[in-house]
Amino acid sequence: MEQNKFFKFGLCILACVFIVTGFAFPVSSKEKASKEKLKVGFVYVSPIGDAGWTFQHDLGRIAVDKTFGDKVETKFVENVPEGAEAERVIRDLAKSGHDLIFTTSFGYMNPTLKVAKLFPDKKFEHSTGYKVAKNVGTYLCRFYEGRYLTGIIAGKMTKSNSLGYVAAFPIPEVIRGINAFTLGAKSVNPKIKVKVIWINSWFDPGKEREASEALIDQGVDVLTHHTDSTAPTITAEEKGVYAIAYHSDMSKYGPKAHLTATTHVWDKFYTQITDDVLNNKWKSKEIWGGIKDGMIELAPINTKAVPSDVVKMVQKTEKMIVDGSFHPFQGPIKNQKGKIIVKSGSHLTDKDLLGMNYYVEGILGNIPK
């Protein structure tokens, strides 16, 4: 008897829920946005959080919102796994009227191209990939320029001559950063050695912390990372060593430890591309921008720790990179065995850089195969 009552009560609630959701049909059709706005979609690989790769992209999205106001409407979907999931999300964005879609992780490359084929009148921009199509462009920043500059600071600040690097995956993008950092440090301090720990993850605060602790235990006194979390900076602060952050300014996570950071700035790029689409000027391009293009910036240097002559040195090199009189991968560069691989007077081409799969002299250990 009692059961029966409960059962009926349950059914009533279920019915109510269905009625309520049923009402939703007319409401949502009214909510469809007016067609005049340009809808811009962003696909993020991780939650936005408060620092890191996705956080920087979202700053770019906010800049687009601010710049164009009523003319543009932006949407994002965060935490989208690479692979089969991505295709659905990108397609849903295209289907729901987004004319310009930014896909911000390497693993979105093939899904982006597949969807782009189905929606030839929509524009797609894929970050960090190498495949393009008529309506798919690619974009990336020259992280290595910032890496070289932070390497100079690390080389000057270390006392143990031992620098630590927490790295995500052994792919050219990450290896390029390690090499540039090492070259920068060696340019001011030939004695330095760089120790690398691979954690096989872009974002894993636990592993990043473990790797940081292991490096510090091995005598590293300046730590940097090519991973997404604030864990290395926090660990460095706790252990009393210096940290050079990546992606975002992480100084609030290590006020004493944080020397500077190589930060990605997408604001200008996203605004420019949106503007191109608004004015029907957009074309599929392969963009690889650096300091000169405002896509890479150093976070404010911690002048309490870094002497002013080092700051000046960094600023001078930065200027030379911008005006083209200096290239971070300028010869002579030696590989780990001490053999010269780039002759003095020449520098590596973009194609060499994109396929980089070796360490330069000064890095300990081997690239995992």
Place this chain on the structure above:
Amino acid sequence: MLFKIEPRPDPSKKMKYLSPLIAVVMMLITGLIIFLILGKNPVSAFHAFFIEPVNDFYGLGELIIKASPLMLIGVGLTVGFRANIWNIGAEGQLAMGAVFAGGIAIYFSNSTSVFIIPFMFIAGAFGGMLWACIPAFLKTEFNANEILVSLMLNYVGILILSLLTHGYWKDPNGYGFPQSILFSESALLPILIEGTRLHAGIIISFLAIFIGWIFLLKSFIGFQLQVSGLAYNAASYAGFKYKKMVWFGLLAGGLAAGLAGVSEISGPIGQLLPSVSPGYGFAAIIVAFVGRLHPGGIFLSSLLVALLYLGGESVQMNLDLPSAVTGIFQGMLLFYLLAADFLINFRFKVKSKL
């Protein structure tokens, strides 16, 4: 006034089957409250969450694609779960299925033979079962806890896949990025309905539901598994061989997970990636329990869990809600299910002081 928890003398049978429904209703009501607190119109929020993702043909197809590995693995795991054999390693078994099948797709990438796909499924099934053999062997020979062994092997399996995609099977023209070549046409599952991504792999999942139903509810070994789970002593007095159950329970899960891995790589993904599953092996455990360890229930619960994923993306696009919404709804579903199950078997009784 104090409460005392006591077992109900006569737990309701009907309620046992109704409790997932109660959990769904409670989840929706709590969701309603959350949307109200966030200042979102709950009507449009529910519309975005539960209707928008499936209001066209393509969306329905996506729902089935997402549900397909969940129902396949869910049924496979149920075989063991019914006998209290806990295979928590489906994620690794799925990865190994993908490794074995992917190897064939890569080494025969120039072949146009129609046998590539069946060959891949056989290899994938083998890979998944091989990975499930390890906990089964250690359990039957050394009485090692299968929960721990299978759980730990997840990491090993996923790392083997990662090793291969970063090294031996890396696309030589891929600028060093960790992924295999795109599979050739002969290693891809055919699309069933034009304009969707519905691939032939879903047939295997539907077949698994059907076979699972016959096997679990109509066969003698299904009965033996159930008795071992409910009353181990009774089963051993009846002469049911426990070791056989362990092997059966674990291998069924490995087989299903391996096949799911093949369907994923030769269906929607089309190549080997360092990660081929967004946690299907773990979500399938939820699916199996929400589905009451019954193939029919698993069919429905896999669709529900799939809808929660799709709905989570849709509310991000339509209402600017964070992706954590998906996790909240999944967590609520499981929480209310466990609470409902608890209250079916136990009740609170007011205990006056002294």
